[in-house]
Amino acid sequence: MPIGPTTYFGKERVFVDREACIQTFRENIQNSGNLEYNVLFYHGIAGIGKSKLQKELQKILDEEYPEIFWAAIDLNTKTYREVGTFLIALRNKIQEKYKAKFYLFNIAHAIYWKKLHPEIPLLEENYPVIKEGKFFSKIIDVLNEFGPTRLIWDIINNAPDNIKRYYKEQAIDINKLVSMEAPEIEKLLPGFFAADFTSYLGTNSKAYIFIDTYEALWDGLREKGGFHEKDEWIRENLIPNMKGVSWVICGRDELLWVPDCDEDWKMYLEQHPVDELPEKYCQEFLEDCGIENKDIRNIIIKASEGVPYYLNLSVDTYEKIRKNRQPVSEDFGKTQKEIFNTFVKYLNDNEIRALKVLSVPNSWDRALFEILMKKFDSGYPAGAFSELIKFSFIKKDTDGKCSVHQLMRKSLKEFHDPTDRKNIHKYLLDFYSKKLENIDIKAITPEHETALTEAFYHAKESLEAEELCEWFISVSDPFYRAAFWQLISPFYEEILQILEVNVSPEHLLVGVTLNYLGILYTNMGEYEKALPLYQRALDIREKVLGPQHPDVATTLNNLAGLYRQMGEYEKALPLYQRDLEISEKVLGPQHPDVATTLNNLAGLYRQMGEYEKALPLYQRALEIIEKVLGPQHPDVATTLNNLAGLYRQMGEYEKALPLYQRALEIIEKVLGPQHPDVATTLNNLAGLYESMGEYEKALPLYQRALDIREKVLGPQHPSVATTLNNLAGLYESMGEYEKALPLYQRDLEISEKVLGPQHPSVATTLNNLAGLYESMGEYEKALPLYQRALDIREKVLGPQHPSVATTLNNLAGLYESMGEYEKALPLYQRALEIIEKKLGPKHPNTVTIKNNYNLLLSKMSEGDEEK
Known part of the structure; x- marks a missing residue:
């Protein structure tokens, strides 16, 4: 029978989920320390997703096992398919991520390369660059001039002590190496590589090396030599020389090392198939069946969810239609009744009813299963959870959650009464919403995040657009106050799309949603996304509510705050002034919103250097907030923070200190120790201690502030840059310049990227970095930085x-x-x-x-x- 892909499309064909492959890898990690050699091999047809699987496994290492060293090589790159260039590439990838040195390997490879190409000098243009400094360059010069071996030893003996000591400990015989021919040296290269690698890694560390596209080793060589000669250097030389290292290899065909090469590999080699149908082969199958229209193929493939039987049914449909007319895209992608019938074949009515109910939630565990079976009278026993999950179309996650296969879920939805389905959505909305009641914002858990995500899904399916918006504003408020901005912003984006389509682009709730999204993007430092949202929200609110409405004042305040953070003070000032005028007129002079605007306007004056205008505004804001909201409210802490900062800038430290301390006490008590506002107060208090010369009190406060901001806001947020700048400044004041320099450099990189090269914060970092270089005596580096900082500040401020x-x-x-x-x-x-x-x-x-x-x-x- 001719070889071809058709055997993959039998109606009874079963495909295995990748979870098994991932679970195998997790188990391999746990057992890797027990094996002298450890090879995990995944095989499957080309395009099946092995490369993506490798990425997933590498992601697991990064996220769950950061202590494990790993590197990856893809043999799809033709030059990596022989030992010398493979090891050079592997070395380069390792050095990109780690500080490993390959002293032995570098010399051995240079000698090897020169043996292969005696007529060609070792130059940067034709030889892989080895960044080992002048030391290795001198050795290259000796090899280019065919100098005596003793000159190489002279260079080693005159090298830094750590290099010299390393070569003596390894006892490399350079004389012998130079006397050998290239093929002989080639066999030794993995050993030298392994010696360097092991020296860097140590004996107690774990390491994984990934190799992809293993079948490429046979590319164009199948008719030459023996089959197992092509990977002999990996099987017999590389892996055995690197004891303790684990290997994850992906290739098209199962390895035959055990039956054909060495029975001992049975102890060290574990192989697993990746049996899932990739899109590439779906396309080829449909083309072979005469479906030439790419749009039709894409629709079929998307709807198939990788189920071959669906592809066969779609081809049958195509051929039937073609007998009467030309098929079009609209003929495909529907849930075919044959699919539904196939899924439910041999199931009784109670089982079918139970699956329809269970197809409504995204996932469910035993507890939710029992609740749904009882609530919706499926007739299926609530205690028969273990029996149901044995079906092949039920996917089981490692966390105990179950879900119905996506294609079957679509089929069940298609043949499920809409009213019944909507009632289940409403019940699940209520079920998950109850989990979100009375949340302590200091103790939000992953379970709360999941409940919000699931509740939103069911709200979309059971509420009208306006109800959805109002519900989510309410239910997401604790998450907003707890700074879970990245979690809730995609939901607001989706609500905006739903409102625009189902209500009107000019509806008041669209303006509300735009305003919320603008706030979220501002908080996350994505100013360029926030600006058009605020501007559009202001336009809608002025048009619908009139120019003197409090909501217009709120949007003016938000827009002014954004311009302020962007350093465009001249645009912010009239917006704050107009906001204050509206708020005082409509809400009264003692309203909390008036205090908010006073606070913000004072902050703007402070940034503009007009302290005498800022002070009475802060004082009035504090008086209003304490009176109306109480002395323990977070807004009181914010105003205390601001007022203390002003006193600090005015040099009145003794007035600033108790205000910062009181602000920190309030904010930790109300918002919890990991809130960004806590980091702000810690940062400010640390700065005050630094100004007072009490560095030992400042250092742990800056470090804690940085930790909170990186964790909550992400490593590229402007507030992270601010803390880096402050911490660097403290180290500089303490004389620890080597600690300060990389912090200033990282701060500058973030600030320029997020805020733009003309922002005042960029000028601050340039000024500070220049000061550090000056302290280090590197005046030529400091001068252009000061000049650029002055240019920005004069232009912007x-x-x-x-x-x-x-x-x-x-x-x-x-x-x-x-x-x-x-x-x-x-x-x-x-x-x-x-x-x-x-x-x-x-x-x-x-x-x-x-x-x-x-x-x-x-x-x-x-x-x-x-x-």
């Missing part, structure tokens, strides 16, 4: 801002350190002029700049006298 004075002072100090006094003096003069005008003559910053200026005058005077 205006030439009279205190931050401009700070940068002028720093730039002047750098010129002074470089001995260029004539450049430094006018900068000090301008900085002093700005700072005295803005902060007054007694402010610490004013005193500092004045002292710097006077000291420079003294130096210049002394220099003149010497002349």
Whole structure:
């Protein structure tokens, strides 16, 4: 019988889920330490998803076993199919992720390569670059000139102690190596590689190496030599030399190492099929059956969920239609009754009824199964859970959750009474909503997240669009206050689409949803996404509610806050002022929303350096909030934080400290220790201690703030950059420059990426990074950073801002350190002029700049006298 894919499409063909492959890998991890050699091989037809499976397994290592070392090579790259280039590629991938050194292998491979190509010099253009510094470059020079071996040893003996010690411990015989021919050296390369790798990894660590597209080793070589010669270097040389390393290999055909090569592999080789039908073969099958229209093929494949029987039925349908007319896309993708009949064949009525009920939830466990069986009178015994899950169309997860196969689920939905199905959705909406009642925002669990996700799914299926929006605003509020913004934002995006389609793009609830989405994106640092949402929300609310409505004021406040965070203060100011005017007029001067706007407007003035305007606004906001909301409300903590920050900037530390401490006490008590607002207060309190010179109190506060922000907001959030900047500044103050430098660099990378290259926060980081380089004596690196920081601050903040004075002072100090006094003096003069005008003559910053200026005058005077 000719070989071909048709045997994969028999009606009784069963396909295995990938869960088995993943579970096998998990078990392999647990047992890997018990084996001297460990090879896990997955095989299946080309395109079946083996590469994706490898990615999943690597993801498991990254997320669940970060202590396990791994690297991956795909033999689909033709040059990786021989031992030398394979090991070079593997070495490069390892060095991309880890700091491993391959001293032995690098020399051995260079000698090997030179033996293969004696007429070609070892140059960067034709030889894999080895980044081992001048040490290895000298060895390359010896090999290019065919110098005596002793010169190589001279280079090793003059290398740094760690390199010299390594070569002596490994006892490499370079003389012998140079005397060998290339094929002989090639056999030794895995051994040298293994020695270097083992030296780096140690004896107690676990490591996995993934090899993909294993069948490529035979590409074009099947007629040459023996079959098992093609992978002999892996089977007989590489793997045996790397004891303790585990291998995950994927290939098309099952390995025959045990029967054909060595019976001992039975102890170390475990093989598993990946029996799932890939789209590529679905396409080929349908094309072979005469379905030339790609759109029709795609619809069939999508609907089939990989079930071959569905493909066969679709071909039957295609051929029947073609007898009368040309088939079109609309003829396909429907749930065919034959599919339903096939699924339910040999099932009784009670079992069919039970499956219809169970096809409504996305998944279910034993408890929910029993509830649904009793509630909806399926006739199926509530205690027969174990019997039901034995069916092949029930998928069982490792966490005890079960679900109906997707294609069968579609079929059951198609043949399920809509009213009955909607009632089940309503019941499940209520079931999951009850799990979301009275949530403590300090103790939200993954179970709560799952309940919200499931409740939203059932709400979509049972509520009208307006009901859905109002329900979700209410039920998601605890998640918003707990900063689960990434969880709830996709739900709001979906609600927005539903409202626009089913109600109207100009409906008031569309404006509400846009406003919520804008807030979420702002909180997540995605300002470019938030801006058009706020603008559209403002347009809808002004149009529907009128320009003086409180909701218009709310959107103005949010839009102003976004511009403020983007550093566009001139756009934010009139929006805050208009917001305050509306709020006071409509809500009254003692309303909490008025306090919010006062707080925000004061913050804007503070950022603009107008402290005298900010102070009374903060004080009035605090008075309103404490009176209306009570002294323990989170908004009280926010205002205390802001007021303390203003006092700190004004140099009044003794007023700031108790305010920060009270704010931290409130926020931890109300929102829990992992909330972003806690991180904000920790960051601020640490900054105050730093300003007071109490570094040992500041350090753990900055570290805790960074940990919270990275965990809750993600590693690329602007608030993470702020904390990195502050922590780096503290290390700099403590004289630990090597700890400060990478923190400033990471801060700059995040800030430029998220905020843009002209943002004031970027200027702050540039200023600080320049200061660090100055402290390290690297003036040439500091100068362009100060100049760029000054340019940004003058452009964005205006030439009279205190931050401009700070940068002028720093730039002047750098010129002074470089001995260029004539450049430094006018900068000090301008900085002093700005700072005295803005902060007054007694402010610490004013005193500092004045002292710097006077000291420079003294130096210049002394220099003149010497002349």
